[in-house]
Amino acid sequence: MQRIRSRPGPRARLTVWLLAALLCWANQPLSAAQEIRLGEIDPLSGPLAKHGQEIHQGILYAVEEANARGGVAGHPVKLLSRDDQSKPDVAVNQAQDLIFRGKVAGLVGGYVDSLVGPISQQAARHRVPYVASASLQQAFTGNKNPFFFRVSCLEGIVQPLCQFLSQTLKTKRVALLHAATPGATEFSDLVQADLHRRDIATVLQEKFRPGWPDFSVFLLKVPAARAETLISGGFYGDNLILVRQLRQRPLGLKAFIAPWGVAYQSFIDEVGQAGEGLFGACAWSPGITQPGTEKESQELVAGFRKKFGKDPNTTTMHGYTSARALLAALETVLQEGAKPTGEAVSRALAKLDLNLPMERLAFDAHGDPRHYQQVIVQIQKQRLVVVYPPERATGQVDFSLAAR
Amino acid sequence: MWVGTPIIFSGLALGSFYALMALGFSLILSVARVFNLAHGEMILLSGYLAFVLWQFFQAPFFWLLPICSLALLALTLPLHYLLRRLPEPYGLNSLMVTLGLALLLQSLLLAWFSADYRLMRLDWPAVAIPGLDFSFLSFQGLLIILALAVTAGVHLVLQRTFLGKALRATIQDREAAQVAGINVNQMGLVAFGLGGLLIGLAGPLFAQNMYLYPAAGTEATMIAIVVTIFAGLGRTRNILLGGWLLGLTQSVAVFTMGSKWRELVSAALLLLLLYFRPEGLSLKKER
Secondary structure, three states, X not given: OOOOOOOOOHHHHHHHHHHXXXXXXHOXXXXXXXXXXXXXXXXXXXXXXXXXXXXXXXXXXXHHHHHHOOOEOOEOEEEEEEEOOOOHHHHHHHHHHHHHOOOOOEEEEEEOHHHHHHHHHHHHHOOOOEEEEEOOOOHHHHOOOOOEEEOOOOHHHHHHHHHHHHHHOOOOEEEEEEEOOHHHHHHXXXXXXXXXXXXXXXXXXXXXXXXXXXXXXXXXXXXXXXXXXXXXXXXXXXXXXXXXXXXXXXXXXXXXXXXXXXXXXXXXHHHHHHHOOOEEEEXXXXXXXXXXXXXXXXXXXXXXXXXXOOOOOHHHHHHHHXXXXXXXXXXXXXXXXXXXXXXXXXXXXHOOOEEOOOOEEOEOOOOOEOOOOOEEEEEEOOEEEEEEOHHHOXXXXXXXXXXX | OOOHHHHHHHHHHHHHXXXXXXXXXXXXXXXXXXXXXXXXXXXXXXXXXXXXXXXXXXXXXXXXXXXXXXXXXXXXXXXXXXXHOOOOOHHHHHHHHHHHHHHHHHHHHHHHHOOOOEOOOOOOOEEEEOOOOEEEEHHHHHHHHHXXXXXXXXXXXXXHOHHHHHHHHHHHOHHHHHHOOOOHHHHHHHHHHHHHHHHHHHHHHHHHHOOEOOOOHHHHHHHHHHHHHXXXXXXXXXXXXXXXXXXXXXXXXXXXXXXXXXXXXXXXXXXHHHHHOOOOOOOOOOO
């Protein structure tokens, strides 16, 4: 049977022309005046609001700083901030809203893994780059989500902490108390494994739900287990109570160390004398900055103080760093004259190498930061003194002050 | 010293704290039939008031207790008038109104005090018991004494006064009390007044024992609900017993099994209690 080949009709031709025009328009670079939209999701209310708002201020500052410099490759940047109310389901809704209605070029922000995880899944599903401000769980980057990046990682906390315990404190027996969150649990297990390799015994390892008012019974078990050092994987609020109860009942410990919540000026102000000698960890603080970024750091502190009437802290700087990463990647894409699609921005993020006050920021193949490393600090005379690593130390460990 | 002594003492202090958080909630629920979901936020409000008085006016801790009690009394009385005007179904409507109030108070606290954690930094000396190798914190002792005194006070009002008789009648059978000539609306007002005093009292204790932040009220409301279920509705005197049972169970669980078992053991105890004694911890079983 002979096949009849018919010419396309005027309707079909029109459709083809329209599709071609649409494709051309979609690949057009943005016009100079067109704004770039960034979506931010943070816990601005609910139990995590303190740190969520700190991250938000860091992001806001980075965006305003970029706009003051003339925007990103000449485009003004608009920040669309959303509150996830410290709830994962709300975080998902907000991410979808920002992606579909807000038409954002990228997502930024997020505090704790239970909130960052669902947002990272949305980012992968809808091919939108997401730079998380505070995320630790290793599983998130293990799955190779090409749209997910973060400015912090567990290794950057666990390694200096364990080295400090073994090299400087020379402790032999530790007790580990940590919050029952995915990131804190993973932190605790990694510390335990690392210390085991260094011949340091973890004689007590327990987890608790954040918001617990009474650690007194747990503290009874610490001297009974003959622990020399107590490591707290709890957060800011829990450490406030733990430190107060520890001061009321001295246990004969060599040291108390908490990577989260202690290295804040506000914590020092809240606990007063009870804070003297405590150890904490931080990635940045006013006066504790990445070598070579001192001037930038000082300017940032001054500008931030002028805008918000207070000093930024390590959490604020996580927000600032994540926003700077996304803005830098967008700038690269736009300067190349390309459209800032999810794929293009993610590729630019993967190639990024920035020297920022908190860290030299470059991502590995999984989206983890290559150079993120916290320092160990001790509270001495109401101030944070860097005591480890030696090349960044600003003072010596005061062992008599550390004893609990 | 026997190892159990500090555990029991800690459990009793924790239980007393729970009881003090729950007394106002239980009284309002029993008499006025209002499931006050803003209970925790009202405790927080009192706690923040205590914090402000302590931080900016250096008010001594023991002054904070009556001041905050009176302040919350002034808040709960208008709340009673607001709730009284609600149409049927009263239980559901009052639940929704108090939920709205909780959200409103949370937002106000966030706006007024920011999301920062606030701690009342008071030094409570340790008290040693002569002859025993055991010392406890004076604040823990204060919690136990206050819980005993307040429970005894509420119990005396309910058992030994004419007003208490009328309140008990309203708790037992609202309709029958009304038929007997008791003004149940007025009893509701009294319950809100007493409840407000108790909520106000709990605020500074919460601020001292824990830390303040705008979303902390949910935790306090949960404590109050659980302890009220332990005690049984309308059994105000069993609140202390319920708090102690919960506190002791948690302390023993933490010591013997570990911190992670605290919630699980509490939940298991609550389920067992609901199954075997749904009427609560009453000594006499209801017929």
